[in-house]
Amino acid sequence: MSAQAPIVVVGTGLAGYSLVKELRKLDKDTPILMITADDGHNYSKPMLSTGFTKDKSADELSMADAGAMAEQLNVDIRTFTTVTAIKPDQHLLEIGDEQLSYSKLVLAWGADVIRLSIPGDGQSHVHSINDLMDYRAFRKALGDGKRVAIMGAGLIGCEFANDLRNGGYEVDVIAPSDAVMPGLLPPQAATAVRDGLAAEGVRFHLETVVENIAQQEQGVRLSLANGQQVEADLVVSAVGLRPRTELAKAAGLGCQRGIVVNRLLQTSAPDVYAMGDCAEVDGHVLLYVLPLMACARALAKTLTGEPTPVSYGTMPVMVKTPCCPTAVCPPPANVEGEWTEEREGNNVRALFKDASGQLQGFAVTGDYAVEKQALAKQVPPLH
Ligand SMILES: Cc1cc2nc3c(=O)[nH]c(=O)nc-3n(C[C@H](O)[C@H](O)[C@H](O)COP(=O)(O)OP(=O)(O)OC[C@H]3O[C@@H](n4cnc5c(N)ncnc54)[C@H](O)[C@@H]3O)c2cc1C
Known part of the structure; x- marks a missing residue:
């Protein structure tokens, strides 16, 4: 590994860009290289399923292209570049025949559609x-x-x-x-x-x-x-997504449903981290924006010398079906309990409580969707 090797972030989705924005708040200068298989446009993926309602073209949904992002974040960005292998024991990654050194490597390469x-x-x-x-x-x-x-x-x-x-x-x-x-x-x-x-x-x-x-x-x-x-x-x-694990597995990194990382977002290989849709963080595979933002804030601190485990709050998801506004906070998979539901037309209040009566999850639709914040305060944060 050369002394000048940059931090390399693979992926310029919300995970990659959010991390680098957080990193630059703490460290303006450390060389960072971002690599992406796509065009590197900065966009909010959740907006993709509102584009026809708002009649927005792809260009209109893009907030900045890769050149503008590179300038704004003081980083290098290689677009239309696919990482083909990782060699963690040599601190190298491969792009076809080319080899690149990294000081720290962050895998933020998302999930594949099934x-x-x-x-x-x-x-x-x-x-x-x-x-x-x-x-x-x-x-x-x-x-x-x-x-x-x-x-x-x-x-x-x-x-x-x-x-x-x-x-x-x-x-x-x-x-x-x-x-x-x-x-x-x-x-x-x-x-x-x-x-x-x-x-x-x-x-x-x-x-x-x-x-x-x-x-x-x-x-x-x-x-x-x-x-x-x-x-x-x-x-x-739209039949589902699967965290991208193939290259990580081939490199010997621990993978289950996603690339396995601990609360410091460390994979099983030294100096290799993972976050966003590709990661399984302490057993959780959460393909949503709020979890990746929490990971970006924590990992930026860890990478700048202050090891910081990610902690999640309660993270309700808004389903963008304006014909029936819906918010859901799914109960954790390992918690036993029961749903009770009240329904008045398309207004539903569904509460998931454990044996002690503690609210562990909820779903609210129609007029009851506005109760999201109040209910979220009663649900314990995800462990
Ligand atoms: C239509 C839609 C609506 C959504 N709505 C919501 C919502 O309302 N709320 C919510 O919380 N979540 C929502 N989500 C989920 C959320 O958008 C995702 O969890 C999040 O955007 C994932 O970001 P990411 O950066 O991890 O992955 P991605 O955005 O998929 O980024 C992956 C990046 O890795 C790059 N890459 C992949 N493989 C390689 C490789 N081998 N070499 C180099 N680069 C590579 C890609 O080119 C890309 O730059 C929605 C998702 C979709 C599809």
């Missing part, structure tokens, strides 16, 4: 929207098309359904579950969101899957396992 392999010749019409470049490609491919089929009824699928309806598109949602956002929302809250979306004109095809996607003269025809057929100009696949 791709279903579905028979049929219509695959080129299937898009995933997990970054600004995907969003740009989707809008371009949609052109004058007006019909979008969404595979998946999770948080992202529901948000895109609401957003595309607001933008005037016909929307069909297809998913194997019998409810929307299974695993995130309890039954009544899920029904409220589904009813809200249906009232906006979203057509649901639940408890079934897409078996074939066939190219048509215009768009595609999706054949569903329940015998129905759906015609669409484009298909959005």
